[in-house]
Amino acid sequence: MQIFSFSPFGYEGSLVTVEVDLRRGIPAVDVVGLADGAVKESRERMKSAIRNSGFDFPMERVLISLSPADLKKEGAGFDLALALSVLESSSRKNGASFSGGPVLVMGELELSGALRPVRAVHAAASTAASAGITRCIVPYANAAEAREVAGMRVFGAESLADAFSALSDSSLFSEGLEERDAFVPDGAVEVEGVLFPAVSASGEFADVKAQPALVRALQIAAAGFHNVLAFGAPGCGKTLAMERFSGLLPLLTVEEAQSSTRIHSLAGLLPPNLPLLRVPPFRMPHQTASVEGICGGGVSCRPGEISLAHNGVLFLDEAAEFRSSVLQMLRVPLESGSITISRAGRSTVYPARFQLLMATNPCPCGNFGSESRICLCSAKAVEQYWRKFSAPLLDRIDIRVQVAEPSPNSDAVCQSTSELRVPVARAVKAQRARLGKRNAFLSPQEIDEFCAVSGSARDFLEDEISRKSFSQRAVSGVKKLSRTIADMAGSEEILAEHIEEAVSFRGNVGALSLFSGE
Structure with missing residues (x-):
């Protein structure tokens, strides 16, 4: 033996x-x-x-x-x-x-x-x-x-x-499983044929007030696994809404859960007696995190935050406060879905297919563009603040949304998480049936095949490309985003209204339009 x-x-x-x-x-x-x-x-x-x-x-x-x-x-x-x-x-x-x-x-x-x-x-x-x-x-x-x-x-x-x-x-010894066991967490609910975790108090969007544009952006992001940047004045509700984002995410498939479970097991973060990590990870590192803490490393090459967020979410709150080196190292993993770590003659490759959410203020003092407060930052200070992100990083973010200050007298209530999940489930089901992959990960050939636009939609997109000088990556991002919006609406064809909404989220507004380079 x-x-x-x-x-x-x-x-x-x-x-x-x-x-x-x-x-x-x-x-x-x-x-x-x-x-x-x-x-x-x-x-x-x-x-x-x-x-x-x-x-x-x-x-x-x-x-x-x-x-x-x-x-x-x-x-x-x-x-x-x-x-x-x-x-x-x-x-x-x-x-x-x-x-x-x-x-x-x-x-x-x-x-x-x-x-x-x-x-x-x-x-x-x-x-x-x-x-x-x-x-x-x-x-x-x-x-x-x-x-x-x-x-x-x-x-x-x-x-x-x-x-x-x-x-x-x-x-x-227990009998071996011929096939992987389809473990389902307690309280899981089925929506449009897609499994979601039970709605918790920390994932309830009914608590978000007077921010319909941000909630819509997060709903689209959850449906297609798109990256999001939200910027607005302090206290406007960016963090509140984005912390509830995990409530919109479906359970991981068994294949996705295997790799996520392996990573958390290697890190020693798998809860006791949990067979499989079916709930998407939601990682929220502090602004003082080092490059090694985010990408991984150490003597035995432990996984970092981006690998722990594999098949889930990496949320950077107050993103401009992170070190520039930390923000810039995200560019390659966002593109490749993996990261290679080398230590003392040995190397390892971790999967890192994560969804990036970033929330930040429009300037160091937070009052840039506010109608009720005065911004004390100089133009140079605002420019340096936004240059920490760099145009190549921003170009990889399909959804950018400016979060307006809610009116003190506003009593507008967002839809509940259960209601917001319905279009998300419809889009996820369509993507799994189409290629078994999320729209954010479509290759250039797959974009040409499944995100083709024609007629008035194509004319509108060509006008926007010319007017806003979109890069080739930005054009692909708009097409993938519009494919997700069409899937949420149950439409096989991408219509002009879908392209228009995608461009509105991809386009630059506020301080971002001044310094993003597009």
């Missing part, structure tokens, strides 16, 4: 073979194979856990080999694999027999023999399954995520004794 563990590095990680040799000599435990401090310390945890679980620790010299030998092994997730390998070798030497093929083992041991949950279990199970390993022993709290890997038979252990009993009895 071969026992494997897993060494997380980047998005991929590596399987590690655990081998034990019992030989004559002064009783001691040696660990070879480029183990870090946490792995070497596991020798003492392992000894105490074995004895406190009612087993006898072998009175021989124990050599534990972790291979491949040139791969650095980090973390406490090797504890259980080391302990089971020692017990299996000792028992086999005493005449016991073990059946079954190779098994993946992960878990951190307490001195009592109880197991603590570890990170990267979903990633480990996925990697093991692709290598032909169909059994795994993990802590009980991690068992749910491992069971979501197709074909993997899982045993969730609460202690070292439980894990050893599973090692000697294959019948204790």
